[in-house]
Amino acid sequence: MFEQLTEQAYAAASELIEKAKMSRGQILAVGCSSSEVCGGSIGHDSNLEAAEAVFAGISKAAREHGLYLAAQCCEHLNRAIIVEREAVPGAYIVNVVPQPKAGGAFATAAYRAFADPVALEGIAADAALDIGDVLIGMQVRPVAVPVRLSNNTIGNARVVAARSRARFIGGVRAVYDETML
Numbered sequence: 302m303f304e305q306l307t308e309q310a311y312a313a314a315s316e317l318i319e320k321a322k323m324s325r326g327q328i329l330a331v332g333c334s335s336s337e338v339c340g341g342s343i344g345h346d347s348n349l350e351a352a353e354a355v356f357a358g359i360s361k362a363a364r365e366h367g368l369y370l371a372a373q374c375c376e377h378l379n380r381a382i383i384v385e386r387e388a389v390p391g392a393y394i395v396n397v398v399p400q401p402k403a404g405g406a407f408a409t410a411a412y413r414a415f416a417d418p419v420a421l422e423g424i425a426a427d428a429a430l431d432i433g434d435v436l437i438g439m440q441v442r443p444v445a446v447p448v449r450l451s452n453n454t455i456g457n458a459r460v461v462a463a464r465s466r467a468r469f470i471g472g473v474r475a476v477y478d479e480t481m482l
Contacts, residue, residue: 302456303354306338309455310358313430313462318366320448321428321464325367328388330426330440331359332373332380333407337433338456344375352406355432355455356414371424372411373437374404382424382440383408386417394419407432427465433458441465 314329323329333355336346356372363370369388374381378397381404386394397420399408412418425442432455438445441463448462 303350306351306354306456307358309452310355310432311362312358312452313432313450313455313460314359314362315365316450317428317430317448317462317464318362318368320450320462323366323368323428323464326369327427328369328371328384328424329359329363330371330373330382330424330429330437331407332429332431332433332435332437332440333405333455334375334433334435334458335401335406337458340457343433343435347401347406349401349406349409351456352401352410353414356407356410359430360411360414370411371426371440372408373435373440374399374408374420375435378404378408378420379422380436380439381408382421383411383415383418384421384424385415386419389419389421389424392419392421395422396420429463431461431463434461437461438463444468 334343335348335352371384431437
């Protein structure tokens, strides 16, 4: 079962990275409910082994493309982000260490696997994977654009992907008159 989760996670991350045309040094944010991956209810059935399997697949894809991986904690830690220190030089670091039932199993797996993990209150990632409806969109820099994946599940969890694009500024001038006030 865990090998299959690793393969599914690797495939989803690889496809997102390709479709989003991510470049070396960019950040891929991931929120993952191990409870949902295992068929349980979000926040109630944390499974560290499942989270480690999913992390292994996504981490492998990120490393292959020279990307940084940012893992979102659960709401008990205000959706803090766990990331390698070198990815965020000069960032304001917060003092927290996730645990499977306080921060989430996926963030715990990331914290344990990273060489020099730090926690941030949030991040502006270039793309994101939401595994199990964990609301990762808050971690993607504007403008977030949905990315449709060929397989939208990992285990029993739904997967939603997004990438960011530059904002369009300028162009047509707005014309105002008194009726618009």
